[in-house]
Amino acid sequence: MKIKHLTIDPNWKSRLESIGYGFHTDQDEPYWIDDYYFEITSKEADMLHHATTEVWDMCLKAVEYVITNKRYDLFHIPAYMVHHIEQSWENETPSIYGRFDFAYDSEKRKLKLLEFNADTPTSLFECGIVQWYWKNHYFSESIDQFNSVHEQLIACWKDIKPHLKGDILYFSCAKETLEDLTNVEYLRDTAMQAGIQTQLIYIDDIGWEGREFVDLEGKSIQSIFKLYPWEWMVHEEFGKNIVNDVNEAQWIEPSWKMLLSNKAILPILWQLFPHHPNLLPAYFDDHKQLRNYIKKPILSREGANIEMYYDKELIYATAGEYGREGYIYQELATLHKEETGFSIIGSWIIGQEPCGISFRESTMPITTDKSRFVPHIIKN
Known part of the structure; x- marks a missing residue:
């Protein structure tokens, strides 16, 4: 696994914009x-596929453990949502996707799970479409990429289609969020290619008529994909109506994904599968055995409020508004480092299938919303 350089296409921005990618740059800095x-080599691609499959299987077992033992207190989940979570799990409410973030230790050739973006992962459009077009622009067709995201999305929607409620699958995100809207519209396009009737509605525009959620025309919403975090929804008045919905609308991702998108799942995984080669030691409070570790708020997003300790001394921290909900402690991972920065690997699972990877790179050892997306190829 190594960085290679290219002579840049002088028209790279317009090339990206021509396929609908409008947030390639952030305040004159390239994203x-x-x-x-x-x-990467095919052997490394196989290793990523295997690790993703293994960790996904462990995550499902961890959800079953949390629900069976009712450990919701560890996750900062309101009591009123417990029944909804359990029902969504027992009813096998459709789930589409998630992104595991792995650290790769180049010397030991080991992948370690950092966290699981199981509810509202972004960069799917970049992974599935933009880097594929990038590859085809710079390389011959014989060069491969770990990327079957597009095909797997369509196949997954086809599998889910018979189980959807109502005639329309709504797709939603917050207004004025170009990145979220781009990802939602990409997902909506793949659903339409699978033969599903869809409609876009912003979260802000979803109505409540006392018994059910409705669209702007007053039509009942019975199935909806939302790129909006469960942990935000359940603490809003809007979200509290979910348990009162007489239609029991299907929410994708389902509410049981709240358990996997929460960093409290990391100590649960370590408790259930201690010393698994793809896991890092993680604890809720008893972390005295860790000399080098990360302190993470369980609901932190985009690298906010992360503290890094080396020899038990704080050496780095990020700002943010998280922490009141509680923390976990995870052993400090070795990140892949090049002259261009520190990198983590996002490994996508769609349906039950690992199907694509994305590299995020940062100038600092914590990945934040300022990190860059780096494409890849497979070449032996």
């Missing part, structure tokens, strides 16, 4: 990297 990339 999308067009002139260098990661080259």
Whole structure:
């Protein structure tokens, strides 16, 4: 796994914009990297596929454990949502996707799970579409990529279609969020290719008529994909209506994904599968045995309020508004480092199938919303 450089296409921005990618740059700093990339081997791709499959299986077992033992207190989940979570799990409410974030230790050739973006992962459009077009622009068709995201999304929607409620699957995100809207519209497009009738509605525009959720025309919403975090929804008046909905609308991702998107799942995984080669030691409070570790708020997003300790001394911290909900402690992982920065690997699972990877790179050892997306190819 190594960085390789290219002579950049002078028209790279317009090329990306022509396929609907409008947030390639953040305040004159590139978010999308067009002139260098990661080259990985097929053996490394196989290792990522295997690790993703293993960790996904362990995550499902961890959800079953939490629900069976009713450990919701560890997750800062309101009591009123417990029944909804259990019902969504027992009824096998459709789930589409998630992104595991792995650290890769190049010297030991080990992948370690950092966390699971199981509810509202973004960068799917970049992974499935943008880096595929990037590959085809710079390389011949014989060059491969760990990327079957697009095909797997359509196949997954086809599998789910018979189990959807109502005639329309709504797709939703907050207003004025270009990145979220781009990802939602990409997901909506793949659903339409699977033969599903869809409609876009912003979270802000969803109505409540005392008994059910409705769209702007007053029509009942019975199935909806939302790119909006469960942990935000359940603490809003809007979210509290979910348990009062007479239609029992299907929410995708389902509410049981709240358990996996919460960093409290990391100590649960370590408790259930101690010393698994793809896991890092993680604890709720008794972390005295850790000398080098990360302190994470269980609901932190985009690297906010992360504290890094080395020899039990604080060496780095990020700002933010999280922490009141509680913390977990996770052993400090070794990140892959190049001259361009520190990188983590996002490994996508769609349905039950690992199907694509994305690299996020940062100048600092904590990945934040300022991190860059680096494309990849497979070459032996």
